[in-house]
Amino acid sequence: MELMCHCSTFLLPPETSSSSSSSVSLAYALVILNQNLPKFAPLLWDHAHTRVCADGGANRVYDEMPLFFPHQNPSHVRTRYKPDAIKGDMDSIRTEVLDFYANLGTKIIDESQDQDTTDLHKCVAYIRDLIPNTDKSELCILAVGALGGRFDHEIGNINVLCRFSNTRIILLSDDCLIQLLPKNYSHKIFIQSSVEGPHCGLVPIGMPSGSSTTTGLQWDLKDTEMRFGGLVSTSNIVKGDIVTVQSDSDLLWTISIKKL
Numbered sequence: 001m002e003l004m005c006h007c008s009t010f011l012l013p014p015e016t017s018s019s020s021s022s023s024v025s026l027a028y029a030l031v032i033l034n035q036n037l038p039k040f041a042p043l044l045w046d047h048a049h050t051r052v053c054a055d056g057g058a059n060r061v062y063d064e065m066p067l068f069f070p071h072q073n074p075s076h077v078r079t080r081y082k083p084d085a086i087k088g089d090m091d092s093i094r095t096e097v098l099d100f101y102a103n104l105g106t107k108i109i110d111e112s113q114d115q116d117t118t119d120l121h122k123c124v125a126y127i128r129d130l131i132p133n134t135d136k137s138e139l140c141i142l143a144v145g146a147l148g149g150r151f152d153h154e155i156g157n158i159n160v161l162c163r164f165s166n167t168r169i170i171l172l173s174d175d176c177l178i179q180l181l182p183k184n185y186s187h188k189i190f191i192q193s194s195v196e197g198p199h200c201g202l203v204p205i206g207m208p209s210g211s212s213t214t215t216g217l218q219w220d221l222k223d224t225e226m227r228f229g230g231l232v233s234t235s236n237i238v239k240g241d242i243v244t245v246q247s248d249s250d251l252l253w254t255i256s257i258k259k260l
């Protein structure tokens with residue numbers, strides 16, 4: 001079975017992330033959703049080659065990026081942190097924000113006619129279409145502001161992981177991250193213990209999983225069945241630098257992010 005490696009080096013400063021022990025080399029794209037920016041937003045911005053705001057996410061970049069740099073002129077900060085694109089149904093972005101970024105050359109994509117997919121879905125589809133097919137396996141989309149808010153939005157965001165299960169997407173808040181571990185791969189997760197862990201979880205999504213096996217956790221699964229209404233692995237603990245996971249179903253992997 002093919003191996004898929006994972007490593008949260010995007011949470012490390014650029015100089016340390018490139019010398020990480022894992023051999024995962026990915027091209028990051030950042031999606032900013034409409035919630036408070038996490039404290040590591042400027043760091044993720046620097047790691048990413050493409051930055052897209054989902055509708056009201058643009059208000060957050062406009063209002064909150066200058067707060068990370070209190071000694072700098074807010075309009076200089078806003079010019080430096082210019083999104084490549086703003087996409088969504090445009091019912092949350094303020095006109096002054098839209099005009100500001102449109103004048104700087106940000107691409108504005110109004111899809112107000114589509115009321116059946118979320119703004120995150122629209123942004124993921126946009127980013128996937130930018131990348132040539134040959135490079136799609138190296139793409140990793142980081143979505144900030146995805147968790148810890150309205151439960152319908154959180155579930156909608158998790159549903160995007162399932163709808164684009166062959167794309168690496170990581171949902172982030174200040175407190176944790178969530179990603180999908182697709183079946184048909186064996187997964188090797190390199191834990192960045194300076195910034196993440198030890199609390200973690202593995203949860204089947206959409207259907208029961210007949211058999212999951214892990215190493216590196218306090219409560220390892222050994223050919224274990226998981227289902228909602230039965231056993232799911234929450235409040236688990238990472239024990240070492242590497243966690244391995246193999247399952248006959250897609251699983252959600254979540255790990256806490258440390259408060260520095």
Ligand SMILES: Nc1ncnc2c1ncn2[C@@H]1O[C@H](COP(=O)(O)OP(=O)(O)OP(=O)(O)O)[C@@H](O)[C@H]1O
Nearest residue numbers: 033034054055056092118119120146149150153154
């Ligand atoms: N409270 C929240 N919790 C989690 N994700 C959120 C939250 N608010 C917004 N998002 C994410 O940010 C995206 C853009 O947010 P925005 O408020 O512009 O969406 P919206 O479509 O106007 O939402 P709605 O009309 O349902 O309030 C959403 O599609 C969602 O993915």
Ligand SMILES: Cc1ncc(C[n+]2csc(CCO)c2C)c(N)n1
Nearest residue numbers: 088089090114115116117118119156
């Ligand atoms: C069955 C069903 N439930 C809810 C919505 C509403 N909805 C889902 S995504 C979206 C866009 C949000 O920016 C909206 C309004 C729908 N269309 N179909």
